[in-house]
Amino acid sequence: xxxxxxxxxxxxxxxxxxxxxxxxxxxxxxxxxxxxxxxxxxxxxxxxxxxxxxxxxxxxxxxxxxxxxxxxxxxxxxxxxxxxxxxxxxxxxxxxxxxxxxxxxxxxxxxxxxxxxxxxxxxxxxxxxxxxxxxxxxxxxxxxxxxxxxxxxxxxxxxxxxx
Amino acid sequence: xxxxxxxxxxxxxxxxxxxxxxxxxxxxxxxxxxxxxxxxxxxxxxxxxxxxxxxxxxxxxxxxxxxxxxxxxxxxxxxxxxxxxxxxxxxxxxxxxxxxxxxxxxxxxxxxxxxxxxxxxxxxxxxxxxxxxxxxxxxxxxxxxxxxxxxxxxxxxxxxxxxxxxxxxxxxxxxxxxxxxxxxxxxxxxxxxxxxxxxxxxxxxxxxxxxxxxxxxxxxxxxxxxxxxxxxxxxxxxxxxxxxxxxxxxxxxxxxxxxxxxxxxxxxxxxxxxxxxxxxxxxxxxxxxxxxxxxxxxxxxxxxxxxxxxxxxxxxxxxxxxxxxxxxxxxxxxxxxxxxxxxxxxxxxxxxxxxxxxxxxxxxxxxxxxxxxxxxxxxxxxxxxxxxxxxxxxxxxxxxxxxxxxxxxxxxxxxxxxxxxxxxxxxxxxxxxxxxxxxxxxxxxxxxxxxxxxxxxxxxxxxxxxxxxxxxxxxxxxxxxxxxxxxxxxxxxxxxxxxxxxxxxxxxxxxxxxxxxxxxxxxxxxxxxxxxxxxxxxxxxxxxxxxxxxxxxxxxxxxxxxxxxxxxxxxxxxxxxxxxxxxxxxxxxxxxxxxxxxxxxxxxxxxxxxxxxxxxxxxxxxxxxxxxxxxxxxxxxxxxxxxxxxxxxxxxxxxxxxxxxxxxxxxxxxxxxxxxxxxxxxxxxxxxxxxxxxxxxxxxxxxxxxxx
Numbered sequence: 001x002x003x004x005x006x007x008x009x010x011x012x013x014x015x016x017x018x019x020x021x022x023x024x025x026x027x028x029x030x031x032x033x034x035x036x037x038x039x040x041x042x043x044x045x046x047x048x049x050x051x052x053x054x055x056x057x058x059x060x061x062x063x064x065x066x067x068x069x070x071x072x073x074x075x076x077x078x079x080x081x082x083x084x085x086x087x088x089x090x091x092x093x094x095x096x097x098x099x100x101x102x103x104x105x106x107x108x109x110x111x112x113x114x115x116x117x118x119x120x121x122x123x124x125x126x127x128x129x130x131x132x133x134x135x136x137x138x139x140x141x142x143x144x145x146x147x148x149x150x151x152x153x154x155x156x157x158x159x160x161x162x163x
Numbered sequence: 164x165x166x167x168x169x170x171x172x173x174x175x176x177x178x179x180x181x182x183x184x185x186x187x188x189x190x191x192x193x194x195x196x197x198x199x200x201x202x203x204x205x206x207x208x209x210x211x212x213x214x215x216x217x218x219x220x221x222x223x224x225x226x227x228x229x230x231x232x233x234x235x236x237x238x239x240x241x242x243x244x245x246x247x248x249x250x251x252x253x254x255x256x257x258x259x260x261x262x263x264x265x266x267x268x269x270x271x272x273x274x275x276x277x278x279x280x281x282x283x284x285x286x287x288x289x290x291x292x293x294x295x296x297x298x299x300x301x302x303x304x305x306x307x308x309x310x311x312x313x314x315x316x317x318x319x320x321x322x323x324x325x326x327x328x329x330x331x332x333x334x335x336x337x338x339x340x341x342x343x344x345x346x347x348x349x350x351x352x353x354x355x356x357x358x359x360x361x362x363x364x365x366x367x368x369x370x371x372x373x374x375x376x377x378x379x380x381x382x383x384x385x386x387x388x389x390x391x392x393x394x395x396x397x398x399x400x401x402x403x404x405x406x407x408x409x410x411x412x413x414x415x416x417x418x419x420x421x422x423x424x425x426x427x428x429x430x431x432x433x434x435x436x437x438x439x440x441x442x443x444x445x446x447x448x449x450x451x452x453x454x455x456x457x458x459x460x461x462x463x464x465x466x467x468x469x470x471x472x473x474x475x476x477x478x479x480x481x482x483x484x485x486x487x488x489x490x491x492x493x494x495x496x497x498x499x500x501x502x503x504x505x506x507x508x509x510x511x512x513x514x515x516x517x518x519x520x521x522x523x524x525x526x527x528x529x530x531x532x533x534x535x536x537x538x539x540x541x542x543x544x545x546x547x548x549x550x551x552x553x554x555x556x557x558x559x560x561x562x563x564x565x566x567x568x569x570x571x572x573x574x575x576x577x578x579x580x581x582x583x584x585x586x587x588x589x590x591x592x593x594x595x596x597x598x599x600x601x602x603x604x605x606x607x608x609x610x611x612x613x614x615x616x617x618x619x620x621x622x623x624x625x626x627x628x629x630x631x632x633x634x635x636x637x638x639x640x641x642x643x644x645x646x647x648x649x650x651x652x653x654x655x656x657x658x659x660x661x662x663x664x665x666x667x668x669x670x671x672x673x674x675x676x677x678x679x680x681x682x683x684x685x686x687x688x689x690x691x692x693x694x695x696x697x698x699x700x701x702x703x704x705x706x707x708x709x710x711x712x713x714x715x716x717x718x719x720x721x722x723x724x725x726x727x728x729x730x731x732x733x734x735x736x737x738x739x740x741x742x743x744x745x746x747x748x749x750x751x752x753x754x755x756x757x758x759x760x761x762x763x764x765x766x767x768x769x770x771x772x773x774x775x776x777x778x779x780x781x782x783x784x785x786x787x788x789x790x791x792x793x794x795x796x797x798x799x800x801x802x803x804x805x806x807x808x809x810x811x812x813x814x815x816x817x818x819x820x821x822x823x824x825x826x827x828x829x830x831x832x833x834x835x836x837x838x839x840x841x842x843x844x845x846x847x848x849x850x851x852x853x854x855x856x857x858x859x860x861x862x863x864x865x866x867x868x869x870x871x
Contacts, residue, residue, distance in 0.1 A: 046855040047747055048841055049792030058834065060849045063505045067838040096837045159839060 018110045019135065021142055022089065022102040024071055025078030029102075030109065030135060030142040035091050039105055042086035052157055059099065061090065067158060068099040074156070078103050093151045098158060109142070111135045116144065182490065183224045184277045187233075190217040191273070192559065195266050198259050199562040205254040214262070215244040221269060223350050233272045234348065236287060239294040240265045241350070246298060261297065263563070265290050333364075336403060338392040339417040342410065344385040351410055353390070359406050364396025393421075493589065496549050503539075503546045504830030510539045511827075511851035543828075550590070554632045554641070555583035557596045561603055565628060568607045575614050575625035576607060585632035587639045591730055594710050595641070598703040602643040602726050603628060605700075610647030610724055620721060622646070638754065639730045646723040650676060650716070658684065676716040680704040711845070713811075739829050739848070741856060742807060742820040745794045750829055750848055750858040751818065757808040759823055762801055773868070776806060776817050783808065786868050787819045788859075791843060797821050809861045816865050827851075831858065843867050 019030035045057035045068050054074035058065050068088060072078045080101075088099045116133040130150040135142035152159050194217040197210050206214070218241045225233035240262070246252040268290045275282035346353075360366050370388040381387065394403065400418050407416045510532075517525070517532050558580045569576040587595075606628045611617075614624035629644040652675050659666040664681045678684060682701040707714050712730040739750035766777040767785075775782040785806065789796030798804035798821045806817040829848035834841055834857075845860035 044854060046847075046857065047792075047794070048838075048857070049794070049843060051841070058838065058847065058855045060853055060855050063501070063508070063832075063849065065832050065834050065837060065847050065849075065855055067834075098837060157839070 016110045016112055018108055019142065019144060020089070020108055021106045022087070023078075023104045023106060024075065024102055027077060028106070028140060028142050030111075030144045031089075031091070031147045033108055035093060035147050037090045037092045037097065040088050040090060041084065042082050042088050042101060055157065056101065061097065061099075064097060066090065066097045066099050068101060069156065069158060070101040072101065072103065091147060091151075093148050094159075096151075096159065098151055109135075109137050111137065111142075111144075119143070180228055180276075183228045184273060185490070187221050187224060187273050188270075190221050191266050191270055193217050195263065195563055196559045198262050198266070199566055201256075201259055205256070208248075211244065211248050211254075215241065215248055218244055219350060226349055230272070230276055231348075232282075232287070233269060233276070236265060236268050236272070236291055236294075238348075238350075239291050239298070240269075243294050243298050245352075252297070258297065261290075261293055265294060333395060333397055334399075335421045336394045336396065336400065337419045337421050338390075338394060338403065339419075340390040340392065340407065340411060341415050342386050342388075342390070343412075343415070344382075344387060346386045346410070347384055353386075356406065356410060357392075360392065360394060360403070363398045363402060363406075364394055366395075367393040496546075500546055500550070501830075503543050507539050507543055507828070507830065508849050508851070508853075510535055512853060515851045540828075548586075550588050551586035552589050552592055553583060554585045554587060554592065554595075554639075555580075556592055557599060558583055558630055558632070560596070560600075561630065564600065564603060565607060568604065572607060573613060574607065574611055576611060577625055577627045579627060579629045580631075581629065582632035585634055585639060587632075587730065591639075591710055594706060595728070595730070598706045598728065599630070599641070599643065601700075601703050603630070606643065606645040606647065606724075610645045610649075612648055620648075641728045641730070642725055643728075644723065644725045649720040649722055649724055650679075650718040651720070655679060672718070673716075676718060679716075680714070737829050737831055737848075737858065739827055739858065740807070741824040741827055741850070742805075742818075743822045743824055744788045744792070744820050745796045747792075747794060748824065748850060748854070748856045749788070749820075750827070750856050751807055751809065752845075752858065752861070753826065755809045755811050755861055757810050757815075759805055759807045761804075762806055764802055767801055774801065776801065778808065778817075781815065783815045783817045784865070784868065785817045785819055786864050788864075789819075791864065791867050811861045814862065814865060816861060816868075818859070818861070818864070829856075829858070 018033040020033045020036050021028055021030045023029070043059060045059050047057045048055060048067075051057070054070050056068040056070050058067050060066075070080055072080045082101075085104065086101060087103075087105050088101055089105065090097060090099050115137065116135050119128050119131040119134050130146050130153070132144045132146045135144050150156060194214050197206070197214055197217075201210065218237050222234050222237035222241055225231070225237065243252070243258075247254050247258075268286050271280070271286065272282055274280040342351075342353075343349075357366065357368055369391045371391060372388060396403075400420065403418055404416070514532055514536060517528055520528065522529055561580070562578055565576055565578040611626035611628070612620065612622075617624050617626065627644075627646050629642070631642040631644065633640050652672065655675055655678055656666055656668065656670075659678045659681070662681075662684060664678060664684060666675070666678055679700045680703075684701065704714050707728050707730070710730055712728055715727045715729075716724065717727070718724040737750070738753040740753055740756060741748050741750055743749075760778070762776050768775050768777065768782065770782070774785045774787075776785055777783075785801055787799070787801075788794070789799060798819070801819050804819050804821055805823055806819055807823070808815065808817050827848075827850070829850075831846045832848055834844065834847050841857065843860060843864045844857045845863075846858045847855050848858055850856050
C-alpha cells in the first residue's frame with residue numbers, strides 16, 4: 001500500500017498502473033487492480049459435471065453464481081492444496097464475475113511504464129500471449145497477466161466461444 | 164447549468180413520448196378488438212363508448228405531445244363516433260371496416276413517429292375523406308341537429324327561457340367565455356359544455372365574432388368566437404366555474420351575477436332576466452372584470468378539460484379500473500424478483516440455523532421464524548404475480564387476422580378462444596405471439612378447406628379455429644386446433660425425401676408430423692397442406708424451444724389438426740426436489756416427477772448394455788447421474804439407490820440418485836451469466852445453506868445418456 005501511495009503522489013508522469021500481486025507456486029504474478037472486485041477465502045464449491053479439472057466449480061457470491069478456476073492446476077505450478085489461507089481473487093472480466101484460486105495475495109504495487117519490460121519467449125507457465133510484460137520492483141520480478149485475454153481464451157473454457 | 168437543464172428536458176420529453184406511443188398502441192388494439200367483436204346487431208352503448216374513448220384518448224395524447232398529424236384522422240373519426248353515439252347517424256356494418264381502416268392509418272402514423280416508418284399521406288387523406296363523407300351524409304339525413312358549424316350552434320343553442328324560478332333560490336349569471344383559438348383541437352366540444360350548463364338551469368347563448376376579424380383568416384378548426392351566455396340557475400358561481408374548470412383558463416371566463424331571487428321573490432321576474440342579459444352582452448367586457456377577480460379557485464396542475472373523462476362512466480370509462488395500474492419497467496420488476504429471491508434464501512438459512520436450537524428454550528424465535536417464512540412466501544408469490552399477464556393480450560389480436568384472411572381466402576372461419584384469462588410470464592407473452600400467429604395463419608391458409616370442399620367432405624361450410632390456453636401442473640399449454648383437412652402423411656414423406664430430410668415409410672405418424680419442423684422443409688412452394696409463407700415451422704419450433712417449451716402435433720385426416728405448445732409457467736422460480744449424489748445436491752423439477760421408487764432386481768433389465776427399469780409394464784431408461792456427471796457416488800447399484808421417475812412431455816426416464824432430501828421452492832439462477840452452459844442442467848439455485856445446487860434438465864440428461 002505504501003508504494004501505491006508514493007506513486008499516486010507522483011501521478012501525471014507517464015501512466016502509472018496499479019497491480020495486485022499474487023503467488024502461484026514460486027512465481028509472482030500481477031493483474032490490473034481495476035479488474036479485481038474482491039478477495040475472499042476459499043469456500044466449499046459446487047462441482048460442475050464434466051468440467052475441466054482446473055474449474056473447481058461454482059460458488060454463491062451473494063446470490064450470484066460465480067465459477068472458480070484454480071490457476072495452479074491449469075498451469076501446473078505449485079500444489080493445489082486448500083486450507084484456511086487459500087485465497088480466491090474475485091475478478092470482473094468482460095462483464096463476467098470469475099473467481100481465481102491462488103496460493104496467496106501479496107501486495108498492491110504501482111508500476112511506471114519504464115519499470116515494465118517486454119516478456120521473453122517461454123520461461124513461464126503461462127503462454128506469453130497472455131503476458132503483458134515483466135515488472136521489476138525492488139529486485140523482485142512480477143509477471144503481468146492480461147487477465148481479460150486469458151479468461152476469454154478458448155483453453156480456459158470459462159466463457160462460451162463465439163462460434 | 165442552463166445547458167444541462169435543457170438536456171434533461173428533452174430526455175424527459177422523450178420518455179413521455181414513449182409512454183404515449185405505448186398507450187396509443189394499446190388504445191388502438193382495444194379499439195380493434197371491440198370492432199371485430201361486433202356482430203351484425205351493431206355495437207351497444209358500452210362498446211361505442213369504449214371505441215370513442217380510445218379514439219378520444221389517442222387524439223388527446225397526440226395533441227399534447229405535438230403529433231398534430233395524428234389528431235387529424237382521430238378528430239374526424241371521433242366526430243363520426245360521437246354522432247353515432249348520439250344516434251345522429253345510424254350505425255351500419257360497413258362502418259366497421261372503415262373504422263378498422265382508420266385504425267390502421269393511425270397505427271401507420273404512430274409507427275412513423277415512433278420508428279420513423281413510412282407514412283402514406285395518400286392513405287391519410289383517403290380515410291379522412293371517407294369518414295367525412297359518412298359524417299356529411301349522415302348529417303344531411305338527420306339535420307338540423309347534427310350541424311357542427313359555429314353558426315348552427317349559435318342558432319340552435321339560445322334556448323327559450325321558460326319558468327326560471329321553479330327553484331327556491333335563483334340567480335341569473337352573465338358569462339363571457341373567450342376560449343383559445345385552438346380549443347377545438349384539444350378535443351373540447353362546446354356543445355357538451357353548453358349541455359352541461361343547461362343542466363344547471365336555463366341558458367341563453369350568443370356567439371360574437373371579433374369586429375376586426377379578416378374573413379380570409381377564418382379557419383374552421385379554430386375558435387374565434389366570444390361566447391356570451393346568460394344562465395338562470397339555482398347553482399352558485401362556483402358550480403358554473405367548475406364546469407368551465409377544464410375548458411377555460413381563469414382569464415378566459417368572466418362570470419357576473421345580474422340578479423338574485425330568493426324563494427319569496429316574484430318568480431315572474433325571472434324570465435325577463437335573459438333579455439337584460441342579451442342587452443348587456445354587447446356591452447364591453449370590462450364590467451365582468453370585478454366578478455372574475457373574485458372567481459372560484461383555479462384548479463392548478465390539471466389539464467382542466469380532462470376532468471370529465473376522469474369521472475366514472477364518462478366516455479364509457481369503466482370505473483376506476485383504468486386508473487388502478489401503473490407502468491413499471493421490466494428491469495425494475497426483475498430486480499424486485501431477484502431481491503425477494505435473496506430474501507427467501509436468507510430466510511431458509513435462518514430457518515436451518517434455528518432448527519438446531521432447542522425448540523423449548525427458543526420458542527419465541529421459532530414462532531417468529533415461522534411467521535417470517537409465511538410472510539416471505541406471500542411476498543414472493545405477490546412479486547412473482549407481477550410478471551404474469553393474461554394470454555388474452557395475445558389472443559385478442561387474432562380475431563382481426565382471422566376475419567381478414569378468411570375473407571381474402573373466401574373461407575368461412577369462426578375463431579374460438581378458450582382460457583383467455585390464463586396467466587403467463589410477460590416475457591413469454593411477447594415471444595409466443597409470433598409462433599402463434601404463424602400457426603393460426605397456417606390453419607387459415609392451408610388446413611381449413613373452402614366452404615365447397617367442406618360441404619363435399621360432409622362438414623359444415625364454416626371451419627373453426629380454436630385457441631385454447633390452460634395451465635396444467637407447472638406448465639402453460641396452448642392449443643391451436645382446427646377442424647380442417649389434417650396433415651397429409653404421404654405428401655409430407657414425399658416432400659421430406661425430396662428435400663433430403665431423413666425419413667422412411669415405416670415412421671409413426673408422430674414422427675412424420677415432426678418432419679415438418681425440420682429446417683428447410685417448408686418453403687414457398689412446399690406442400691400446400693402445411694406450409695407457411697416462406698417462414699417454416701422450424702421457426703415456430705425454435706421460438707418455442709427458446710422459451711424452454713415443446714411443440715406437439717396431433718392430426719387426423721379429414722378431422723383436423725391440433726398443435727400443442729407447452730411452456731414453463733415462469734422462467735424465474737421452480738418447485739423442486741433436492742436429491743443427493745455423492746457429496747453433491749441436485750434439484751429435480753417437481754412438476755416433471757411422477758414418482759420415486761426402489762426397484763427390485765426382477766424389474767431391472769439391460770437393453771444394449773444400458774439398464775432399464777420395468778414399471779407397470781413400461782420399460783423406462785435409467786439415467787445414472789453419478790456416471791453422467793462423473794461423480795464419486797455412494798450408490799451405483801439401482802437396487803440400493805432410489806429411482807426418481809420423471810416425465811417430460813411423454814418422454815420418461817428414471818434418474819438414479821443416492822437419496823431424496825427435501826422439497827424446495829427455488830429461484831432459478833443462470834450459470835451462463837458468469838460461466839457457460841452446463842450439459843444436463845437448466846440453471847442453478849442457492850440452497851438454504853448458501854451452497855449452489857444445479858437444477859437438472861431431464862430432456863438434456865436423456866440426450867446425454869443416449870450419446871454415451
